[in-house]
Amino acid sequence: MKINKSNLSFKNLSYSNNPQSIVLHHAEASKCSIEDIHKWHLDNGWAGCGYHYLVRKDGSIWRGRPENAVGSHVSGFNQNSLGICAEGSYMKETMPEVQKKTIIDLCKYLCNKYGINKIYGHREVGASNCPGVNYPLEEIRKAVLSDKETKSYIKLDGGGYVNYNGAPGINLIIRDYSADITRVFAWVDSDKGSSWAFDINPPNGNYTKLLKNTSKIINIRNGRDTFSKGTYYKIKVKGYNKDGKIVAENEIMLRIPN
Ligand SMILES: [Zn+2]
Known part of the structure; x- marks a missing residue:
């Protein structure tokens, strides 16, 4: 795999990127070079090309921002991700095989390098x-991650919590979850008909944004019941994939302080 150096001069970059995921993009342009993208992003008022890599239709790889530079490709994720852009407009076009294979190779290389x-x-x-709908997202993800991560998981943490009014509650933390999980529901073991919802793309205000280390403090359960001081509660969680299928479950015992 050959990575072509690009001769781009950036304005002020911030070198605090801590890559924990890869975010895939298309250029939404049928034909473009790394220099084209650099110019477009400078014209946006950015420091320059917002992606870390461009993979062209001929399978060539071009360097954008340095990997340790904070990207400008996905709001809220730029501090801890690497952005890879594919030349092409994949709402309509079909990706050439050589481009797809190169994106898989580049992702494998970066996943190994950073433990992503x-x-x-x-x-x-x-x-x-x-x-774009025609971008082979699942195929690429599966090809890269299949030999790394086959089992879905949710890792939990948290503790009992008493807020400044003395109201007892639970601080539930979702430390980590596998890449296939897009939505998590949590509830107290014995509670029926009441859950706390987390989602990658929250559909409404009842959901908390699902990120690694998401923390949610819960004071009310079942819509009206409160927690009791000095008591243990079993919190159960279920993780759903994008098709709404349960792919992982976990539980944690948390004690409310006296
Ligand atoms: Zn994008």
């Missing part, structure tokens, strides 16, 4: 239709 096991399409983590 999450690959997202832009639309899964931001308000966008990028990288």
